[in-house]
Amino acid sequence: MATGITQEENKTVMKRTSLAILATLLTMASTTFAATQASPGTSVSPTLQLTATVQTAIRLTLAASTGCAFSAPTGGQDYHMDFGTVDALTINGPCANTGGAGKYAPTVPGSSDDATYYSNYTVTPQFTSQSQTTGTVKMYVSSNFAANTSLTVVDGGSASALPAQAGFTASPTAAASAVTVVSSAASGTAYTRWLGVQVAHTNGASVAGVGAQQSATLTYTLTVP
């Protein structure tokens, strides 16, 4: 042969080549596995892919402050504040003898303006993953007192300090005219606000609901634009 390798030597080379290929295949067969396992081997590294979809979130929390206590609601509402027994001469109450709750007596009891029982509370807006960093909290009376000629829901608007008697104004009873409670609400901040019940000083045919528990429902709306 021109190559200088004898036929016998060539056979030997071929045999060795075949054995080498077989050995390689056997080795590969014994070591090619998923990342969760190996043999032979001393270490493997499986992977875990975690996926999540981040959504915007928003929450508005009301809570009692230093005034009237909150109790469990009975009619499907989220919160319940009870002013207790009230009257137009401010003889009863207030619900708590603290700076957070009180009453404004009429200027001329029984003949001129009305009595106001009031309490503070907190409004805490929370929101995440929003493009804006502030929102607005508004409120209106979604369900008024049945005896609304004698009882009126009043609020202190966006004031955080106790308003004067005149600072308590009748809360709107339509969503479209909801009053702003917090105008530039930051997420996670508890804002102190004031609510009240005004008791009319009137007598006669317009008087209603005397002696019976009256309730109204306020609806708060947090909006993050």
Next chain:
Amino acid sequence: MNPQLQQQSTQRRCKTSKDERGLLRLGNFFLSRALRAVLGFSMLWLFVAALPTRCAAQTALLSSAAGGFAVGGPNPLLPIPTYHAGFGNVNGLGVGTPAAGLTALAVTGGEFYYTPINFIVAGANPGHPVVIWAYVSTSFSNSSSVLQLMSCPNPGPCTSFSNYSAIPNTQASEIVILPQQTSTGTFTAYLGLFVGSVNGIPITSSDSATIMFDVRDDRHGLLSQVKLQLDTPNETVQTAVRLQLGTATGGLTITATGGTPDYQSDFGTVNGLGIGPAAGLTIVTGQVAGGSLYTTPYLVEPQFSGFSSANNTTITVYVSTNFIHSAVLNLYDSASSASGYNLISTSSGAQTQITSTAGNGTNITRYLGLFVSNANGAGSFTGSDSATLTYTITVQ
């Protein structure tokens, strides 16, 4: 075992041949070379003539069965026909594809490899029924907790580990692999090799054993033998390691993909307030400020086998691919559900350690936390994002 039989013998080692050998020795002392030749020829004729009546033990050949491992031989043919086969590379976890002709089953305490094998029986008839018995004449170097030969007798079924019995190491306690047959033919039985998932004991990597098959005339007590040396290839006990993740009770579902990545899990919709966590998730408060921590238990399942020493087996994890929005989403790890959450490392060189004393087959309940920032404005993000954790088990 037939109690009438006292010694192992091949067809050519029965009493007839003993007689022949005794006379020939006598001839060495007293007879001339010519006379010895004549006598020797005569005795050979007598031996051949007497063979069917005095030494009619049935014989058996071994051969590869369809779908079984390759059986070669006999080599040598004498004094006992010796066949060769082997289980090759094996491990206690059944990792990898078994050698050709072997089927692997995961069984309690290890892995079981089995194969069919044919016995070609000659000389059996109603007057000379045959039974083939098996015992291990040369044991593995490894202990039986590492390697144990087993068999399942004809006609089976032999596809379940419970069908198999350990092949004893002594002829006195040999077991039947082919029950009584009264005709010649090819009969298939099964051999199996249990490989224990054990660590902490010396293990001989390359090992071999020999199974002796006693082919017995079940009526006349005649015996012939064939043996199978499991040395082609040898039984090579390899190390094996496996790390799996699993769903814990009450936790988020972890799905094995069969591809890359190996596992996936979806926290679903999340938000910075922790409102409405999906099933399997719990909001843990007081651990990370500035958002919500969604947590889930899950299982880390280490397995390893064939290691002489494995007392310091570590499992680590790191975030190999982080969330694109890593300012909003982060991954935490804890050994307990309600506290102890630490940010998982994002560096392969400084991974978060889960344990330094992992046990083979001992699942670890771990807690994974997904932190979602409550940021708003320019740093906020809504939408889908993903990250990849890489777990590493190292047996050492």
